[in-house]
Amino acid sequence: MRIETTPVPGLLVVHLDVHGDNRGWFKENWQREKMVAAGLPDFGPVQQNISFNATAGTIRGVHAEPWDKYVSVAAGRAFGAWVDLREGDAFGTTFWTELDPQTAVFVPRGVANSFQVLEDGTAYTYLVNDHWSADAVYANVNLLDPALAIPWPLPVAEMSDKDRAHPVLADVEPMAPRRT
Amino acid sequence: MRIETTPVPGLLVVHLDVHGDNRGWFKENWQREKMVAAGLPDFGPVQQNISFNATAGTIRGVHAEPWDKYVSVAAGRAFGAWVDLREGDAFGTTFWTELDPQTAVFVPRGVANSFQVLEDGTAYTYLVNDHWSADAVYANVNLLDPALAIPWPLPVAEMSDKDRAHPVLADVEPMAPRRT
Ligand SMILES: Cc1cn([C@H]2C[C@H](O)[C@@H](COP(=O)(O)OP(=O)(O)O[C@H]3O[C@@H](C)[C@H](O)[C@@H](O)[C@H]3O)O2)c(=O)[nH]c1=O
Numbered sequence: 001m002r003i004e005t006t007p008v009p010g011l012l013v014v015h016l017d018v019h020g021d022n023r024g025w026f027k028e029n030w031q032r033e034k035m036v037a038a039g040l041p042d043f044g045p046v047q048q049n050i051s052f053n054a055t056a057g058t059i060r061g062v063h064a065e066p067w068d069k070y071v072s073v074a075a076g077r078a079f080g081a082w083v084d085l086r087e088g089d090a091f092g093t094t095f096w097t098e099l100d101p102q103t104a105v106f107v108p109r110g111v112a113n114s115f116q117v118l119e120d121g122t123a124y125t126y127l128v129n130d131h132w133s134a135d136a137v138y139a140n141v142n143l144l145d146p147a148l149a150i151p152w153p154l155p156v157a158e159m160s161d162k163d164r165a166h167p168v169l170a171d172v173e174p175m176a177p178r179r180t
Numbered sequence: 181m182r183i184e185t186t187p188v189p190g191l192l193v194v195h196l197d198v199h200g201d202n203r204g205w206f207k208e209n210w211q212r213e214k215m216v217a218a219g220l221p222d223f224g225p226v227q228q229n230i231s232f233n234a235t236a237g238t239i240r241g242v243h244a245e246p247w248d249k250y251v252s253v254a255a256g257r258a259f260g261a262w263v264d265l266r267e268g269d270a271f272g273t274t275f276w277t278e279l280d281p282q283t284a285v286f287v288p289r290g291v292a293n294s295f296q297v298l299e300d301g302t303a304y305t306y307l308v309n310d311h312w313s314a315d316a317v318y319a320n321v322n323l324l325d326p327a328l329a330i331p332w333p334l335p336v337a338e339m340s341d342k343d344r345a346h347p348v349l350a351d352v353e354p355m356a357p358r359r360t
């Protein structure tokens with residue numbers, strides 16, 4: 001296991017050990033003690049989400065919510081893309097990488113998260129450190145905004161109407177720091 | 181979301197809400213606040229594991245480790261079976277149920293866990309409340325022990341050599357309560 005920084009402040013790529021055998025494979029997807037020692041924030045998850053995506057090319061995002069996320073795949077592969085929507089100098093900074101079973105990403109609060117699945121039947125799993133609520137204040141940006149220039153590997157298959165309606169980056173209200 | 185007890189003390193079945201749409205489905209696989217209010221122990225996960233199982237019929241278990249587990253599937257389906265290996269009156273009590281995406285199971289420390297996947301490419305995910313170590317003291321029982329009479333739905337495809345070597349129930353050393 002090894003942790004790398006990225007051009008987006010606080011966004012970390014975690015390279016996981018995957019043990020293959022006759023049955024398939026096994027991974028410690030998150031291991032608090034070792035990962036905190038290696039530089040992952042001790043983020044304290046309280047919810048685990050799973051989204052199952054039937055068709056290659058399906059796309060979700062780009063969503064910044066008021067909590068941190070730790071994202072990865074449990075089956076299949078995805079292409080992940082992130083956009084910094086926090087107030088400040090890094091606003092609009094992007095990063096992308098492939099999420100294969102070896103790769104997890106820590107996404108800090110205010111950095112918007114998205115992915116396109118590269119295989120039919122891709123299961124995407126994430127831990128978050130606050131409970132979801134439909135009323136929370138979110139910042140979203142359009143997956144297909146040309147200003148982001150995210151190189152989605154596949155033609156877009158399915159997406160939600162909600163995601164189609166998100167503004168382009170130029171119209172996004174930056175996310176304010178957490179009130180203390 | 182709804183939580184049910186079983187004949188094995190402390191083993192709980194959690195019926196999850198799964199939201200389907202054009203993209204696939206979404207579930208809150210674990211939601212601390214709502215689930216604790218509904219009767220799930222506040223078990224404090226520190227590790228998330230994923231095992232990917234390539235072939236229908238692949239089987240893993242039956243393993244009791246010195247921590248609690250919260251198990252479910254992220255893709256595919258499995259048949260789950262549990263055996264109480266704790267010292268005391270309930271020793272040897274069994275329970276089984278299908279793990280489809282709607283179903284999670286809380287497995288208390290000392291209850292041995294196993295599953296057979298019912299579809300190719302089934303991803304099995306679990307949260308545990310202590311860090312794995314190869315040196316921890318485990319209690320294991322043989323998946324194929326006739327005394328357990330677990331009705332595995334499919335012919336056995338792949339299994340590990342380690343699992344083949346586990347003792348039958350009559351030869352298992354019960355797991356002692358946690359030292360305080
Ligand atoms: C995110 C979420 C959704 N839901 C419900 C609301 C809907 O009925 C259904 C699907 O919700 P949607 O917002 O359309 O899902 P989605 O998959 O488009 O949203 C997700 O996209 C990822 C890119 C982000 O990282 C996630 O944080 C989340 O925003 O699930 C919950 O019950 N709990 C949750 O935590």
Ligand SMILES: Cc1cn([C@H]2C[C@H](O)[C@@H](COP(=O)(O)OP(=O)(O)O[C@H]3O[C@@H](C)[C@H](O)[C@@H](O)[C@H]3O)O2)c(=O)[nH]c1=O
Nearest residue numbers: 019026028229231240241243245293294295312340342
């Ligand atoms: C369980 C575990 C294994 N490993 C390593 C050891 C091996 O190289 C590889 C596979 O380990 P195995 O013990 O063969 O995996 P397995 O899939 O047979 O074991 C699992 O079976 C489930 C039924 C139980 O509920 C789990 O708690 C666990 O015992 O992964 C870890 O690094 N961390 C862990 O937490």
